[in-house]
Amino acid sequence: MPLKRTCKEATALMVAREDRSLAWRDHLALRLHLLVCKACPRFERQMLGMRQQLKQWRNYTMPD
Template identity: 60%
Template sequence: MKPVYPLRRTCKEVSALLIAREDRALPLVERMALRLHMAVCEACPKFERQLLTMRQAMGRWRHYSED
Protein backbone atom coordinates (compact mmCIF):
# COMPACT_ATOMS: atom_id res chain seq x y z
CA MET A 1 0.00 0.00 0.00
CA LYS A 2 1.36 3.44 -0.97
CA PRO A 3 1.65 5.98 1.84
CA VAL A 4 -0.87 8.84 1.85
CA TYR A 5 1.97 11.35 2.04
CA PRO A 6 4.59 10.29 -0.53
CA LEU A 7 7.58 11.39 1.57
CA ARG A 8 6.36 10.26 4.99
CA ARG A 9 7.77 6.94 6.21
CA THR A 10 7.51 5.00 9.46
CA CYS A 11 10.59 3.85 11.33
CA LYS A 12 9.88 0.32 10.14
CA GLU A 13 9.82 1.47 6.50
CA VAL A 14 12.98 3.53 6.99
CA SER A 15 14.84 0.61 8.53
CA ALA A 16 13.90 -1.48 5.48
CA LEU A 17 15.16 1.31 3.20
CA LEU A 18 18.44 1.53 5.10
CA ILE A 19 18.97 -2.19 4.66
CA ALA A 20 17.91 -2.10 1.00
CA ARG A 21 20.33 0.76 0.38
CA GLU A 22 23.16 -1.66 1.14
CA ASP A 23 22.24 -3.72 -1.95
CA ARG A 24 20.82 -1.27 -4.45
CA ALA A 25 20.49 2.39 -5.32
CA LEU A 26 17.27 3.91 -4.01
CA PRO A 27 14.99 5.93 -6.28
CA LEU A 28 14.95 9.70 -5.73
CA VAL A 29 11.61 9.71 -3.87
CA GLU A 30 12.86 7.04 -1.45
CA ARG A 31 16.13 8.92 -0.86
CA MET A 32 14.20 12.11 -0.13
CA ALA A 33 11.79 10.32 2.22
CA LEU A 34 14.74 8.71 3.99
CA ARG A 35 16.53 12.04 4.42
CA LEU A 36 13.42 13.77 5.76
CA HIS A 37 12.71 11.00 8.25
CA MET A 38 16.32 10.87 9.44
CA ALA A 39 16.21 14.63 10.12
CA VAL A 40 13.32 14.31 12.59
CA CYS A 41 13.76 10.84 14.08
CA GLU A 42 16.03 10.07 17.01
CA ALA A 43 16.10 6.27 16.67
CA CYS A 44 16.70 5.71 12.96
CA PRO A 45 20.08 7.48 12.77
CA LYS A 46 21.23 5.22 15.62
CA PHE A 47 20.07 2.19 13.64
CA GLU A 48 21.96 3.51 10.59
CA ARG A 49 25.16 3.80 12.67
CA GLN A 50 24.64 0.23 13.93
CA LEU A 51 24.31 -0.99 10.33
CA LEU A 52 27.52 0.82 9.41
CA THR A 53 29.33 -0.73 12.39
CA MET A 54 28.16 -4.22 11.42
CA ARG A 55 29.16 -3.69 7.76
CA GLN A 56 32.64 -2.54 8.80
CA ALA A 57 33.04 -5.45 11.22
CA MET A 58 32.00 -7.96 8.55
CA GLY A 59 34.45 -6.41 6.10
CA ARG A 60 37.27 -6.75 8.60
CA TRP A 61 36.24 -10.31 9.42
CA ARG A 62 36.24 -11.27 5.73
CA HIS A 63 39.82 -10.03 5.34
CA TYR A 64 41.07 -11.49 8.63
CA SER A 65 43.74 -14.13 8.46
CA GLU A 66 45.76 -15.85 11.11
CA ASP A 67 49.35 -15.44 10.00
Protein backbone atom coordinates (compact mmCIF):
# COMPACT_ATOMS: atom_id res chain seq x y z
CA MET A 1 0.00 0.00 0.00
CA PRO A 2 1.51 3.36 -0.99
CA LEU A 3 2.06 6.08 1.60
CA LYS A 4 -0.08 8.59 -0.29
CA ARG A 5 -3.50 9.10 1.34
CA THR A 6 -6.57 11.02 0.29
CA CYS A 7 -8.12 13.59 2.62
CA LYS A 8 -10.91 11.14 3.39
CA GLU A 9 -8.38 8.46 4.35
CA ALA A 10 -6.32 10.94 6.37
CA THR A 11 -9.32 12.11 8.37
CA ALA A 12 -10.29 8.49 9.03
CA LEU A 13 -6.78 7.90 10.38
CA MET A 14 -7.05 10.96 12.61
CA VAL A 15 -10.33 9.68 14.03
CA ALA A 16 -8.91 6.17 14.48
CA ARG A 17 -5.88 7.64 16.23
CA GLU A 18 -8.21 8.82 19.01
CA ASP A 19 -8.98 5.21 19.93
CA ARG A 20 -5.82 3.31 19.09
CA SER A 21 -2.20 3.66 18.09
CA LEU A 22 -1.64 3.75 14.36
CA ALA A 23 0.68 1.34 12.61
CA TRP A 24 3.97 3.01 11.71
CA ARG A 25 3.06 3.01 8.02
CA ASP A 26 -0.28 4.75 8.67
CA HIS A 27 1.38 7.19 11.06
CA LEU A 28 3.99 8.09 8.45
CA ALA A 29 1.40 8.38 5.68
CA LEU A 30 -0.71 10.70 7.85
CA ARG A 31 2.28 12.89 8.71
CA LEU A 32 3.22 13.14 5.02
CA HIS A 33 -0.35 14.00 4.06
CA LEU A 34 -0.53 16.71 6.71
CA LEU A 35 2.62 18.30 5.29
CA VAL A 36 1.16 18.74 1.82
CA CYS A 37 -2.54 19.30 2.50
CA LYS A 38 -4.06 22.66 3.44
CA ALA A 39 -7.39 21.43 4.81
CA CYS A 40 -6.47 18.40 6.91
CA PRO A 41 -4.23 20.24 9.41
CA ARG A 42 -7.22 22.47 10.18
CA PHE A 43 -9.35 19.38 10.81
CA GLU A 44 -6.60 18.01 13.06
CA ARG A 45 -6.50 21.26 15.09
CA GLN A 46 -10.29 21.17 15.41
CA MET A 47 -10.17 17.58 16.67
CA LEU A 48 -7.47 18.44 19.21
CA GLY A 49 -9.52 21.43 20.37
CA MET A 50 -12.62 19.28 20.79
CA ARG A 51 -10.62 16.69 22.73
CA GLN A 52 -9.31 19.38 25.10
CA GLN A 53 -12.77 20.85 25.59
CA LEU A 54 -14.29 17.43 26.31
CA LYS A 55 -11.54 16.73 28.84
CA GLN A 56 -12.32 20.01 30.61
CA TRP A 57 -16.04 19.27 30.52
CA ARG A 58 -15.54 15.80 32.02
CA ASN A 59 -13.50 17.30 34.86
CA TYR A 60 -15.93 20.16 35.50
CA THR A 61 -17.64 20.31 38.86
CA MET A 62 -20.61 22.51 39.63
CA PRO A 63 -19.84 25.31 42.07
CA ASP A 64 -21.78 25.16 45.33
